[in-house]
Amino acid sequence: MEKENNIIKRYRFLEKIELTKHDIIARGGERDCYIHPLDSTKVIKIMYETNGIMAYNGARNDIEYKYFKFLEKSNTPFSHITKCYGFVETNVGKGLVFDKVYDYNGQTSTSFLDILMQKKLTKKKENNMILELKEYIFENNILFIDYGLDNILCCQYEKDNYKLIIIDGLGSKRNGFKLWLYLNSKIYTKYKIITQWKKLLRLIERVKIER
Incomplete structure (x- = not known):
């Protein structure tokens, strides 16, 4: 924990x-993901504009x-999601720093879509990986809203x-009352987790049929 806090302070x-x-x-649909030029084990996510407009008012x-x-x-354990290290200032805007996901051999991990x-x-x-991810999400009440x-x-x-690691799409798409509910109502959060998991399973099955 002390090592992680020192990393956060450094950034x-x-x-x-x-x-x-x-x-x-x-x-992605709203952010560019950059490799951190000073630390190749990290990435920086930065909002970009489309026709002068940022998705979700730039609040992602x-x-x-x-x-x-x-x-x-x-x-919450970060075994199946990437850890966030806070904000940094860049020449293209304020960015959010996360761990980059690697395989044991140093290669960048492959998307689950490509694996399927x-x-x-x-x-x-x-x-087995899907079941393990489900157990993690439900045991820790993880909101995987953008389940691509x-x-x-x-x-x-x-x-x-192997294991599955979520690198994006957590939390809420927008600021406001729903986000407040996610952070304060366990009943509503559990309902949303169940709903999103069912949608994810349907998406996985559809991909399996089409491959």
Whole structure:
């Protein structure tokens, strides 16, 4: 814990970080994901504009940060989600720092969507990973709102041993009353978790049929 706190403090006091287009490793519907130029084990998520407008009024990083602080306060384990280290200033805007997910051999982990589409693992391993993720989500009341399969990476943490790690889509899409409910009402949160999990399972089954 002390080591993690020191990392968070170090990022908070860094001077403005210079990013280029070459640092972008992924683009989502509302944010660009950059490899951290000073620490290759981290990524920086930064909102971008489309036709001069940011999705959700540019609040996605603030919402996610608030949710991750809530998880930290609740002593939630980060075994199946990436850890958040707070904000940094960059030349392209304020960004949120997260762990980058690697396999045991140093290679960037593959999205679960690609794993399913390319049938890289046996059905038994797929099902075991899904069950393990379900247990983690339900035991720790994790809100996986944007349940796209490209928001989940399949990490080979040891040779022939895999687990699913959620890298995006946690918390709420918008600030407001729903986010307040997620953070304060266990009943409503549990209902939403069950609803989103059912949607995720339907998506997984649809991908399996189409592959």
